[in-house]
Amino acid sequence: MAERIVLACDWMDRPAWCDRVVALAERDWSNMETMKDLPLNALRVYALACAHGGVRAAARELGVAHSSVSRHVSELEAWLGVPLGNHAAGRGGWSPSAQGAELGNAVLAALQEIESATNAIREQRSRFAVTLSAAPSFAARWLLPRLPSLERSHPRIELSVLVNQRLDVLPAAGIDLAVRMGQGPWLHLECQPLMDDALYPVMSPEYWEEHGRPSRPHQLQSLRLLHDRDPQAGWNLWRKQFGPESLNLQVGPRLASSDLLLRAAAQGQGVALARHRLVMDDITSGELVRPLGDLEVRVPDAYWLVRPHSRQLPTAVATVIGWLKDQAKR
Numbered sequence: 001m002a003e004r005i006v007l008a009c010d011w012m013d014r015p016a017w018c019d020r021v022v023a024l025a026e027r028d029w030s031n032m033e034t035m036k037d038l039p040l041n042a043l044r045v046y047a048l049a050c051a052h053g054g055v056r057a058a059a060r061e062l063g064v065a066h067s068s069v070s071r072h073v074s075e076l077e078a079w080l081g082v083p084l085g086n087h088a089a090g091r092g093g094w095s096p097s098a099q100g101a102e103l104g105n106a107v108l109a110a111l112q113e114i115e116s117a118t119n120a121i122r123e124q125r126s127r128f129a130v131t132l133s134a135a136p137s138f139a140a141r142w143l144l145p146r147l148p149s150l151e152r153s154h155p156r157i158e159l160s161v162l163v164n165q166r167l168d169v170l171p172a173a174g175i176d177l178a179v180r181m182g183q184g185p186w187l188h189l190e191c192q193p194l195m196d197d198a199l200y201p202v203m204s205p206e207y208w209e210e211h212g213r214p215s216r217p218h219q220l221q222s223l224r225l226l227h228d229r230d231p232q233a234g235w236n237l238w239r240k241q242f243g244p245e246s247l248n249l250q251v252g253p254r255l256a257s258s259d260l261l262l263r264a265a266a267q268g269q270g271v272a273l274a275r276h277r278l279v280m281d282d283i284t285s286g287e288l289v290r291p292l293g294d295l296e297v298r299v300p301d302a303y304w305l306v307r308p309h310s311r312q313l314p315t316a317v318a319t320v321i322g323w324l325k326d327q328a329k330r
Helices: 002-010 016-037 040-052 055-062 066-080 098-122 136-153 205-210 217-222 235-242 258-266 276-285 315-329
Strands: 085-087 094-096 129-134 158-163 177-181 189-202 225-228 271-275 297-308
Touching: 040 055, 040 066, 040 094, 040 098, 055 066, 094 098, 129 136, 129 315, 136 158, 136 177, 136 258, 136 276, 136 315, 177 315, 189 235, 189 276, 189 315, 225 258, 235 271, 235 297, 258 271, 258 276, 271 276, 297 315
Parallel strands: 129 158, 129 177, 225 271
Antiparallel strands: 085 094, 177 297, 189 271, 189 297
């Protein structure tokens, strides 16, 4: 079609409108062939590298290794056949070339248009829809068992739960509300404490029996410690308050989540320092025991309700917040 338009225009004096028509026709036909070949992931990664001032900064933004970002940039350069960056001396010294900066700006502009379009669609969802984000262990052990209560109390609420611990993605990911563990509040977000917590040792009934039913802090020295990688739930907090001072914290497996930690304890692999809010159901069911009685390390304001700043709190989000606070009190 583009060829036919060019021939027709050659018979006249090539007015400006003719050039525009030819360009549009060529674009439409070429899109059919090239759109499927566009390295979209590489383009997105490269645009972020331009926007954040380097490969390492882009890697931090994406939560990936910087070698992965470098690979995407190299693939894009190979596809285009043009170098897109300048490597300066020193670690992490990288900047886009002139052509690369132009490409990065164009891709960023396109991504912003896509984001605006998707946000507009999100805004058209049901006014009863709420998207909540939480850490994996909290979602599995505290939130999930209580969701039937939310459905009974507020049947019109449509709650979606995302497992995500990053705070910087809340607005972009369309997250209305998050529950976070840690020492808040956090900048640029609306934060309010949800509930306290406590830390205490737990183990399986079988492990407790096999090791002579320990009931005093000094007896922890003879047990295999299971460690949560979260420093806010570390055995050093227990040792500081209850001892013994000789308790060796250098030995024992370290697990990436509270859920894995408690599963290991339930399987008789050792003694874990557990978060009360996450282990209470296992204590009630008898799957785990609390051998040292009421001794516990108090953790004030351990869980927070976090949401993006907004002028008005949607009714559905306010309903979920009220329900979470009620559950926390129980």
